[in-house]
Each structure stands twice: as structure tokens, then as C-alpha cells.
Amino acid sequence: MTEITFWGKLADTVGTSKHTVALPDSVRDTGKLRAFLENELGLDGALRDPANRIAINDQIVVEPATLCASDRIAFLPPVGGG
């Protein structure tokens, strides 16, 4: 199972801050992940927006990036400032 977290405004948009999912074997990069989750969660494009960055195992990645089933994935909207 893969743990996916949503931060800031995205948690409100998605409706949860954490989603655990069994990713199909076909979903092995960030681009496919965005498309898969959009469909799985019934969203309206929020996870396709490149302004919402992806972190894999606590590192913000340059996309497309390869995924492993054991990765911890976070979707990070633009920061709001401290």
C-alpha cells in the first residue's frame, strides 16, 4: 500500500489529508499518479496542476519521477508564507 498525504488547501479540496491506496503496476511515475488519483478521488484537476508539487519520501522531486509502491508521497500546494 502507498501512503499519500495532502497538505494545505489540497487537503480541503481532496476531502482528506491522508489516502492509502494500492497503486496499480501501471502507475510508476508521478504523471501517471496524478492522473490515477484524479480519477480515483473524483477530482476536478487539482492534482494535475503542476503548481501543486510532489514530494517522494520527504524530497520535492523534479517531474516526471519514478515511483515505488513503498514510497511516501505528499502533494504540496504553493506555500503560504510564515
Add this chain to the structure above:
Amino acid sequence: MDPVISNDVIMPGEVLHAFQQRLVNSGGVVSFTGQVRPVNSSGIPVKHLHLQAHPTLTLGGLVRAVTEANARWPLEAAAIHHRIGDIASGDTIVFVAAASAHRRAAFEAADYLMDYLKTRAVFWKKEVTECGAEWIEPRQTDHADFSRWTLEGPRHARH
């Protein structure tokens, strides 16, 4: 000093006192305290801000910002205390301090750290008013402030 991110109330006077107690050869200490404004940009009273941080990315960024400040200015010490969770109007959100042999480096380093915090630090901020809640993003002026610290900006104050 390691940056601190916490749900606990920040008491700026106490934090500043503790910061100064650790100094042995500084002649200038500059601190900044940021607190929740009582009204938002539309003049609506703010009940509280909700600040969210990522458990590792946020602290890592603050550590790098302090490292960068130390590389740019001859500091004896720099400190960041940042609050998260629900923060009431008037309460302290952030405390920053910088200490150096001379004042200019301390002023500029504290300014730099705040500009980093306002534009680059991994925090998400929701403003809660009587009219609802809204996620806040940095203002253009915040980005312009941070852009002052590019290669042509202040780097090696010595006065």
C-alpha cells in the same frame, strides 16, 4: 541554534532573553516578532490563523535558511521560532533573532530570514474570519522583498 517549530505559545521576551544569554562575543542583536493582525486586508476581523507545516520539509528549509544566513553574514547566532496550529489574533506567529559583532549584519540577517519565511518556507496558512476561512499565499511585495537577496543584493555586511 536549531530552528523551532511548535504548537506552543511563543513568549518573545523570554525567547530573546534566552538567546542573549548564550552570546559571548556579539555587539548587536536584532530580533523580529510577527503576530496575527487583528484585521485582514479587507478590514474584516481575524479570529485566528491556522498554520500547517510539513514534519520534515519545513524544518529542513529553516535549517538551510539559517545556514545561508551564516554564510552571508558574520553571525554569532541566529534563531527562528515558528508557531503552528491555531493562532489567535494578536498572538505571536514567529520570532527571529540574529546576533553579530556589529549591528548591520544582525539587521540584514534577521531581515533575510523573515523574507525567507514569508516566501520560501514550507508553511500553509489559513485565515479564519467571521465570513469563513481562506488559504493565504504570499503577496507580490513578499516576493519582491526576497528578491533583494540575490547575488547583487547585500551579502557581506561588516559594519
